[in-house]
Amino acid sequence: MQLTINHRTHYLYTDIVNYTIQKLRLTPQDGFGQRVKRWEIRVNGHLQRHDDAYGNAAHLLVLDTPHEEINILATGEVETGLDTPPAHDILPREIYLRATPLTDTDVALRQFAVQFKDKVLDEKVLEEMMHAIVDQVPYERGMTNVDTTAAEAFxxxxxxxxxxxHIFIACCRYLGIPARYVSGYLFNDDGSLLESHAWADAWLPNGWASYDVSNRRRANGVHVRLATGLDYRDACPVSGMRVGGGLETMSVGVQVDQAQQ
Incomplete structure (x- = not known):
């Protein structure tokens, strides 16, 4: 599938910002079933490319002159559904057993996960767990925020x-399965998803398997991967800090379309 993506992020401030530095994880890479045909990031500032600790293609955005807004546009075309393997892991897989504040378990989460503990932990069992998570925690906007932990959401x-x-990752790690957070994009036929998306990878004997928990399915050719990490904070598309600016208003728009052949 050929997918064209436009991801626009706009920050507006009530006062002058003297300095901004942001980390952008907005660049997909080849592998894991996808190939990047073209990609660019346009900003009103200076960009410096680097690879982060998880192997993500990242950029530092620096604005060192007074400004009242920031515009970030990531756009390009990605081919999906290919037989291309994941990139080589930079970090030992044991790193992905490490709990973080966003993916730590409490008693309730451990009691939920333990029902899968005595089973042979394969792809089918993790699919069963995926469905059980959404049964327990149905999708609903406005109830949580970016700082909500897995235990709190549960x-x-x-x-x-x-x-x-985060809940899926927390359960996997409790069960001894390395797991990581994935940020990216999802193509819907009706164009209803106008924001970035998130899912999870779990390490099984035959390699990484991807689970789009919210949509109760394995990640496939309608997904485009941007970044991975231990949790949202490692893989979110944009993060950073500023000096000045007063109140901030942020708007995000994502459009994912199927390119004409």
Missing amino acids: RSGRGVCQDHA
């Missing part, structure tokens, strides 16, 4: 793709 009984990925 207790609340409502969440979004970020929460589902």
Whole structure:
């Protein structure tokens, strides 16, 4: 499948910002079933490319002159559904057993995960766990935020793709399965998803397997991977800090379309 992507992020401030530095994880890479045909990032600032600790293609955005807004546009075309293997792991897989504040378990999460502990932990069992998570925590916007932990989302009984990925990852790690957070894009025929998406990878004997928990399915040719990490904070598309600016308003728009052959 040929997918064209336009991802626009706009920051507007009530006062002058003297300095901004942001980390952008907005560049997909070849591998894991996808090939990048073209890609560019346009910003009103200076970009410096580097690979982060997880092997993500990242950029540092620096604005060192007074500004009242920031515009970031990532756009390009990615071919998906290919037989291309994952890139070589930079970090030992044991790193992905490490709990973080966003993916730590509490008693309730451990009691939920333990029902899968005595089974042969294969792809089918993880699919079963994926469905059980969404049954327990149906998708609902506005109940959580980017700082909500897996345990908090599980207790609340409502969440979004970020929460589902964190809960799945937390359970996998409790069961001794390395797991990581994935940020990226999802193509919907009706164009209803106008924001970035999140899912999870789990390491099984035959390699990494990807689970789009919110949509109750394995990640496939409608997904485009951007970045991975231990949790949202490692893989989110944009993060950073600023000096000045007063109040901030951020708007994000994502459009994923199927390119004409």
